[in-house]
Structure formats: C-alpha cells, structure tokens
Amino acid sequence: MTAARGRPSLTERRRQENRLEIAETAAALFSDQGYEATTVEDIASGAGISLRTFYRYCAAKEDALTPVMTSSVGVLVEELARRPVDEPLSSAVQASFTSSTAARQLADREQARRLVRVMGTVPAIRMRWLAAGREMQDQLVPVLAARKGAPEDSMEVRLLACALLDAISVAMEHWAWQDEPEDVAELTRRAVDYLRIDEL
Known part of the structure; x- marks a missing residue:
C-alpha cells in the first residue's frame, strides 16, 4: 500500500x-x-x-538528539505555512513558534533548559545542531519565499531563513542560561522583532 x-x-x-x-x-x-x-x-x-x-x-x-533538534522546527514550518499570507511575518513567526513548542518538551521548563545547555556546550552535539541548521533552513525557505513572493533561490530569502532560525536559537540559549528565566515566547518575540523582518 x-x-x-x-x-x-x-x-x-x-x-x-x-x-x-x-x-x-x-x-x-x-x-x-x-x-x-x-x-x-x-x-x-x-x-x-x-x-x-x-x-x-x-x-x-551524539546523533540521538537530532530528531528533537529538528522536529520542533518542522512543526514551526508547518504552522507558519498555515498562517494567512497577509499577516505580518513577525506575528506569524511568533504565533507559529508558540504553537510548535507548547505541546512539546518546553512544557517541562527545567528539563528543557538543561537540554538546551547540553546542546550548546557539548561539542559533539553542537556540531550536529549546526549541521542540522542547514537542513532546517531548506525547510523554511519555500514557506518564506511564498510569503514574500520571491523565488526560493534568492539570496534574500535564504538570508531571512538563516536570520530567523539564528534569532530563535539565540533566544532559547539566552533563556536556558538565565538565573531567573523569562518567558521563552517573550524572549523569542523580542529576538524576532529585533530583526525588523516586516520592513524587509
């Protein structure tokens, strides 16, 4: 079948x-x-x-965590693809991030923070994370291209995909190392807003 x-x-x-x-x-x-x-x-x-x-x-x-690293991005991409195309991209990304993480491992905040620290400090796992980043960018590019009305092979769309994923990663790493962690969704919103992607 x-x-x-x-x-x-x-x-x-x-x-x-x-x-x-x-x-x-x-x-x-x-x-x-x-x-x-x-x-x-x-x-x-x-x-x-x-x-x-x-x-x-x-x-x-060190390969065991790769699905955890990539699955939430896959859900984020799926959620973003469902958002109205006329919605500001920053709002759409934030809503998609919230939807993609709410039911996953971020629900256990302390375990998730420890996991993000492992991903950032264990060299073997960090290498896998960086390698997975390119594949995740490739998933995000078609969705962003459709929203921007631009070809998938344009440099600008690929730069936008890279910048968005890096912004989310930086926000989560910052959250993981805070003594008194802020809300991860709020940190992500600030990181994405800082990119000013709606002006691009």
Missing part, C-alpha cells in the same frame, strides 16, 4: 516515531544525569530497544 502524495508511508511514520522515542529518551537522560555519564546502553534501555536497534537509527550517542 502506497502513501498518499506528500504523506509518509506507515513504515516511514513508524521509523519517525522510533527515532523520536530514542531522541526523547536521550534528551531526558542527558538532562537528568549529564551527557558524559549517559551511555548508549542507558538510552537503549530507557527506550525499550536493543543496542542493535539503537545503532540502526543512530550511528553514535
């Missing part, structure tokens, strides 16, 4: 669910006991899978 056009097959959806389960288990362990103290065996056991299955999805421990 084939999948509907544009929709993943049942097999692929199961693969995505398995990857996310591994990632969420790894995220919780890294947050609770630290990256160095967490072994691949810990992650596999926590996810209820064998080591062989873990390595089928992840080449190494």
Whole structure:
C-alpha cells in the first residue's frame, strides 16, 4: 500500500516515531544525569530497544538528539505555512513558534533548559545542531519565499531563513542560561522583532 502524495508511508511514520522515542529518551537522560555519564546502553534501555536497534537509527550517542533538534522546527514550518499570507511575518513567526513548542518538551521548563545547555556546550552535539541548521533552513525557505513572493533561490530569502532560525536559537540559549528565566515566547518575540523582518 502506497502513501498518499506528500504523506509518509506507515513504515516511514513508524521509523519517525522510533527515532523520536530514542531522541526523547536521550534528551531526558542527558538532562537528568549529564551527557558524559549517559551511555548508549542507558538510552537503549530507557527506550525499550536493543543496542542493535539503537545503532540502526543512530550511528553514535551524539546523533540521538537530532530528531528533537529538528522536529520542533518542522512543526514551526508547518504552522507558519498555515498562517494567512497577509499577516505580518513577525506575528506569524511568533504565533507559529508558540504553537510548535507548547505541546512539546518546553512544557517541562527545567528539563528543557538543561537540554538546551547540553546542546550548546557539548561539542559533539553542537556540531550536529549546526549541521542540522542547514537542513532546517531548506525547510523554511519555500514557506518564506511564498510569503514574500520571491523565488526560493534568492539570496534574500535564504538570508531571512538563516536570520530567523539564528534569532530563535539565540533566544532559547539566552533563556536556558538565565538565573531567573523569562518567558521563552517573550524572549523569542523580542529576538524576532529585533530583526525588523516586516520592513524587509
């Protein structure tokens, strides 16, 4: 049985669910006991899978978080694509960010803050995050191009995608390291407003 056009097959959806389960288990362990103290065996056991299955999805421990890093951006892009095209881009991005994070790991604020700190300070994971950034930009470009009425291969659209993702990343990293954290959605709003994207 084939999948509907544009929709993943049942097999692929199961693969995505398995990857996310591994990632969420790894995220919780890294947050609770630290990256160095967490072994691949810990992650596999926590996810209820064998080591062989873990390595089928992840080449190494540092690869386990990639789905967590990218899934929220994927939801953000989907939410942004649904927003009215005449809505100011800054408002649309903020509404999409709020919708994309509300039901995910940011609901557990302290665990999420620890996770963001791990992503920013563990070199192996930070490298994966930077590499994933290009793929996430590629997801965002068509949506921004459609809103701006510009070709997808224009330099300006790619710059806008890069700037937006960097602004969100900086806001979340700032939030993760604050002694008395502000509301992450408010920090993100300020970061996006600072770009003045509605004037572009």
